[in-house]
Amino acid sequence: MKVIKNRGMHLISKRIHIVIDPTTISSANDADLILISHAHVDHIKNVEKINPLKIMSRPTFDLLSSNLKQNCKITNFKIIEPYSCPEDEINIQGCKISAFHAGHCLGSFQFRIKLNNKTILYTGDFCLESRFGMSKAPLLKCKNGIFITDDTYFSQEYVFPTRKTLYPKILNWFKETLEENEEIIIIAQRLGVQQEITALLNYSTLSCSLITHPSIYKANEIHSSYLPLGKFQYKSHPLENKRKIRNLTSYFNSKSGNGTYKSSNSKSVILLPYYYIRKIRELEAKYSKNSIMVATGWAKTQNFGVKSFPLSSHAGYDQILNYQKYSQAQKTFFF
Numbered sequence: 001m002k003v004i005k006n007r008g009m010h011l012i013s014k015r016i017h018i019v020i021d022p023t024t025i026s027s028a029n030d031a032d033l034i035l036i037s038h039a040h041v042d043h044i045k046n047v048e049k050i051n052p053l054k055i056m057s058r059p060t061f062d063l064l065s066s067n068l069k070q071n072c073k074i075t076n077f078k079i080i081e082p083y084s085c086p087e088d089e090i091n092i093q094g095c096k097i098s099a100f101h102a103g104h105c106l107g108s109f110q111f112r113i114k115l116n117n118k119t120i121l122y123t124g125d126f127c128l129e130s131r132f133g134m135s136k137a138p139l140l141k142c143k144n145g146i147f148i149t150d151d152t153y154f155s156q157e158y159v160f161p162t163r164k165t166l167y168p169k170i171l172n173w174f175k176e177t178l179e180e181n182e183e184i185i186i187i188a189q190r191l192g193v194q195q196e197i198t199a200l201l202n203y204s205t206l207s208c209s210l211i212t213h214p215s216i217y218k219a220n221e222i223h224s225s226y227l228p229l230g231k232f233q234y235k236s237h238p239l240e241n242k243r244k245i246r247n248l249t250s251y252f253n254s255k256s257g258n259g260t261y262k263s264s265n266s267k268s269v270i271l272l273p274y275y276y277i278r279k280i281r282e283l284e285a286k287y288s289k290n291s292i293m294v295a296t297g298w299a300k301t302q303n304f305g306v307k308s309f310p311l312s313s314h315a316g317y318d319q320i321l322n323y324q325k326y327s328q329a330q331k332t333f334f335f
């Protein structure tokens with residue numbers, strides 16, 4: 001069996017060609033079977049145009065479907081449940097597939113594939129720690145098999161503090177910052193970290209309204225249909241019209257802005273997706289610099305010019321190494 005990384009991870013045997021997390025239509029349509037680990041765009045694109053049978057979790061299906069244009073839908077798919085007994089294993093052309101939580105975002109799965117007497121373990125993006133709003137990834141073995149994993153933070157400087165250390169620091173920052181500001185801005189990954197922050201704030205004793213960017217609102221709503229995150233709201237806000245407004249500063253300064261909103265609570269926390277990292281200077285023109293926070297693993301090495309915490313949905317360097325060792329795999333690939 002061959003393992004090839006080419007816009008997705010290809011497992012090619014005489015019997016079957018599987019692609020895990022294809023990022024182009026052409027790399028996907030060459031295969032017999034597609035496995036989708038989670039709904040982030042760097043792992044799956046144009047799912048509605050991919051022909052072969054696609055296996056994914058129910059939440060991943062919901063999240064991907066919610067991003068499709070009207071009249072588009074995902075066809076030829078099969079939902080896989082997290083493995084709890086041998087009946088949960090899916091057998092396709094003699095290839096046995098089971099799924100396990102990956103702890104990375106709603107619906108994220110690891111896949112264990114048994115093919116030609118070999119076990120292949122694909123972790124997808126994963127997190128081994130318990131977090132607000134998500135189940136952690138279990139460690140799995142693939143003795144003498146193939147371990148395929150995430151190298152996003154596979155470098156020594158990315159050893160992240162535990163949630164037990166981070167959560168009190170983050171909550172303390174929220175408390176102090178809310179005392180001095182009416183509004184706080186949080187920039188983090190739309191799917192994954194922002195649901196963790198939503199749940200963390202809702203289960204804290206802090207009194208504030210959570211205002212979400214539309215894309216986060218959608219992810220939060222789907223997440224809450226599986227596991228309640230608590231209260232959050234979506235209100236008309238200038239920042240949501242990102243496609244129409246090129247320059248936020250000029251928008252904020254203009255009198256015709258129609259996006260003003262009034263929160264029911266005097267203090268608000270506004271959750272924005274990660275790409276707002278490029279708009280920090282524009283945000284600073286509207287909000288106090290001290291009221292902006294970025295939550296990402298990159299905070300270990302990057303200075304964003306505002307407060308940041310290394311709160312990540314990914315495993316850090318030490319977790320990746322530990323998992324690789326635990327797996328007892330013969331060979332490791334990074335996707």
Ligand SMILES: [Zn+2]
Nearest residue numbers: 038040104125
């Ligand atoms: Zn991801």
